[in-house]
Amino acid sequence: MDSKIAAPQKKVAVTGAGGFIGHHLVNALKKKGHWVRGIDIKNPEFTKSEADEFWFADLRNKDMALKLLTEMDEVYALAADVGGVGHLSRWNYEIIKNNLEIDTNTIEAVLKSKGKKILYTSSACVYPLYKQKTNNPLPLKEEDAMPADPEGAYGWEKLTAEQILEHASRDHGLQIRIARFQNVYGPEETFEGGREKVVGALCRKIAIAKEGESIEVWGDGLQKRSFCYVDDCVISLIELMESSYSKPLNVSIDKTITINNLTKLIIKSSGKKLKIKNISGPEGVRGRMPDVSMRKKVLKYIPKTSIQKGLNNVYLWVESEINRGK
Numbered sequence: 315m316d317s318k319i320a321a322p323q324k325k326v327a328v329t330g331a332g333g334f335i336g337h338h339l340v341n342a343l344k345k346k347g348h349w350v351r352g353i354d355i356k357n358p359e360f361t362k363s364e365a366d367e368f369w370f371a372d373l374r375n376k377d378m379a380l381k382l383l384t385e386m387d388e389v390y391a392l393a394a395d396v397g398g399v400g401h402l403s404r405w406n407y408e409i410i411k412n413n414l415e416i417d418t419n420t421i422e423a424v425l426k427s428k429g430k431k432i433l434y435t436s437s438a439c440v441y442p443l444y445k446q447k448t449n450n451p452l453p454l455k456e457e458d459a460m461p462a463d464p465e466g467a468y469g470w471e472k473l474t475a476e477q478i479l480e481h482a483s484r485d486h487g488l489q490i491r492i493a494r495f496q497n498v499y500g501p502e503e504t505f506e507g508g509r510e511k512v513v514g515a516l517c518r519k520i521a522i523a524k525e526g527e528s529i530e531v532w533g534d535g536l537q538k539r540s541f542c543y544v545d546d547c548v549i550s551l552i553e554l555m556e557s558s559y560s561k562p563l564n565v566s567i568d569k570t571i572t573i574n575n576l577t578k579l580i581i582k583s584s585g586k587k588l589k590i591k592n593i594s595g596p597e598g599v600r601g602r603m604p605d606v607s608m609r610k611k612v613l614k615y616i617p618k619t620s621i622q623k624g625l626n627n628v629y630l631w632v633e634s635e636i637n638r639g640k
């Protein structure tokens with residue numbers, strides 16, 4: 315028998331396929347030989363989707379979710395009304411309402427689907443605020459999410475969706491995978507328009523700054539976060555889907571950096587001489603660090619991209635996009 319026979323091609327849907335991570339995920343799934351249906355209310359911003367089919371559909375509409383998801387073997391659920399800390403702290407009502415509609419419609423459709431299998435992208439915002447009050451908090455284990463005190467409406471939405479998934483799994487046999495991300499970054503992330511996250515926003519500010527100018531950073535810049543490069547993220551997602559692990563899993567990196575030091579690394583990539591000016595603005599929790607010991611047990615893949623290399627890639631990409639638009 316030929317041991318090199320390829321695994322059978324699956325019919326896979328990616329919701330949020332026009333977004334940053336969804337777009338990279340579609341490309342990675344295509345490289346693995348799957349048939350992919352992308353779904354979003356918008357196209358990817360910078361390069362064309364490689365999905366076999368790309369549907370413009372609003373998943374707050376249940377009929378649309380049923381129409382597009384029921385024939386699938388697997389569904390990667392990434393669609394969400396989301397953005398950086400500025401967007402998340404300003405639009406709490408819209409975020410919880412829109413996202414719970416997307417989540418419940420998606421889960422209901424996957425329950426009725428051929429494969430009954432869903433990977434949901436959750437967030438480190440589910441972790442309780444009371445565990446993140448210092449700059450050097452203890453690493454957050456998956457079980458630390460309870461007792462609940464998540465961050466804002468977005469954190470409540472993600473935690474609620476996790477609960478709905480766990481009930482659908484227990485009561486109706488839905489096969490679930492839950493990835494908790496924290497600050498995924500990379501080329502083709504949004505860097506302007508109000509939904510940009512910290513890396514995209516800093517790259518833009520630094521790319522347009524003139525020699526000697528100051529870069530504004532929200533808060534005192536001592537808040538700490540961990541960052542996961544998008545290629546490492548999507549490979550981990552595919553491996554998690556293929557695993558048999560059905561509890562929430564931190565798909566992130568166990569190293570943190572202060573926002574001021576992150577800014578300094580991007581300034582270094584720019585080759586410019588710039589200063590940092592810390593100003594008041596939404597800054598989220600003081601410190602957040604995932605515990606990744608369970609990820610190391612569940613997934614064989616070890617993230618490979620150093621923060622210096624990853625930030626350099628994003629900076630050069632943002633700079634070239636800005637120069638192209640001039």
Ligand code: NAD
Pocket residue numbers: 329330331332333334335336353354355356371372373374391392393394395396397416435436437438494495496497498499511
């Ligand atoms: P993104 O905003 O780039 O992608 C989300 C996509 O969902 C967008 O293209 C958007 O148009 C689409 N969408 C929004 N409303 C929709 C609707 N009603 N119907 C269909 N599509 C809709 O965000 P991202 O950074 O790629 O994040 C992907 C997922 O990962 C999200 O669920 C997000 O909450 C989660 N996440 C991301 C990070 C991160 O650092 N990027 C961190 C934690 C969790």
